[in-house]
Amino acid sequence: MKEKNKKIALVAAIVFGLLMVLSPFAAMFYGFNDQTSKRSFGKYRFTRQSYGYEANINGKTENFIYFPGDIESINVSSEALSLIKGKQYMIMTSDPADPLNQSIAYMEYNSDKVLKDLNKTKMGFAYVNETATRTKITCENASAGMPVIYVRKANESAIRAEGNCLFIEARQQDEILADFERVFYIMIGVMEK
Numbered sequence: 045m046k047e048k049n050k051k052i053a054l055v056a057a058i059v060f061g062l063l064m065v066l067s068p069f070a071a072m073f074y075g076f077n078d079q080t081s082k083r084s085f086g087k088y089r090f091t092r093q094s095y096g097y098e099a100n101i102n103g104k105t106e107n108f109i110y111f112p113g114d115i116e117s118i119n120v121s122s123e124a125l126s127l128i129k130g131k132q133y134m135i136m137t138s139d140p141a142d143p144l145n146q147s148i149a150y151m152e153y154n155s156d157k158v159l160k161d162l163n164k165t166k167m168g169f170a171y172v173n174e175t176a177t178r179t180k181i182t183c184e185n186a187s188a189g190m191p192v193i194y195v196r197k198a199n200e201s202a203i204r205a206e207g208n209c210l211f212i213e214a215r216q217q218d219e220i221l222a223d224f225e226r227v228f229y230i231m232i233g234v235m236e237k
Contacts, residue, residue: 085112088234101232104161107154110225112235118226120237123205127191128231136193137170137181144197147217151195151224164232183209195224203227 081092090097096109128134136155138148152169159167170181172194186192186208198213203223205211212227214220229235 083111083113085234088112099234101158101234102162106158106161108225108229109221112229115222115226115229116235118203118223120203120226120230121205124203124210124227125230125237127205127208127210128193128227131165131191131231133166133168133190134193134231135168135170135181135185135190136195137172138195139172140175140178142195142197144195144214144217144220147220147224148195151221151228155224155228158228158232162232183207193227195220 083090083092083097088099088101090099090108090111092111093107096107097111098105098107100106136152138145142148155167156169159165168181169178171178172180172182174180181192183192183194183206188208191208191210193210193212195212197215197220199215201214201219201223203210203212203226210227212220212223214223226235230237
């Protein structure tokens, strides 16, 4: 009887020992494959990356910071929608001294790349005051054929339209990026409204 108990104890110890030794290896090879890293929005499939999300849009791999469903609740008025949907040309303007200029520079770079890849709206870039590298464009220059997107720091986060000018305003870097990407998803057809 004692012999049988010793064998059972030995087998249990071996099984327990193997589980302890093999568990970290299983986690390394299988445990970090998070199935929630792939998400769908409409007809698009987004894959979570270290920098944000990646999606195949019209045959091109494009990068985004936010998943569309996570920023869908950001309000975009019907006036703002009519300014950005189906436009052939747009100008994005900002103040080069804006405290959010790092995020604005990222928005310019990424929107230019994606719009060229997708052969969508042509986007020009300007400043609200003349510099050696950019033309001065303000909301006064906006027209129905070429709306202006004015990106700037403000006391409240908002996406609003005044005439042919779309204001994207926020208090901090992450808000301005989310607001812009919300508008950008509409421009490229990932989001309807």
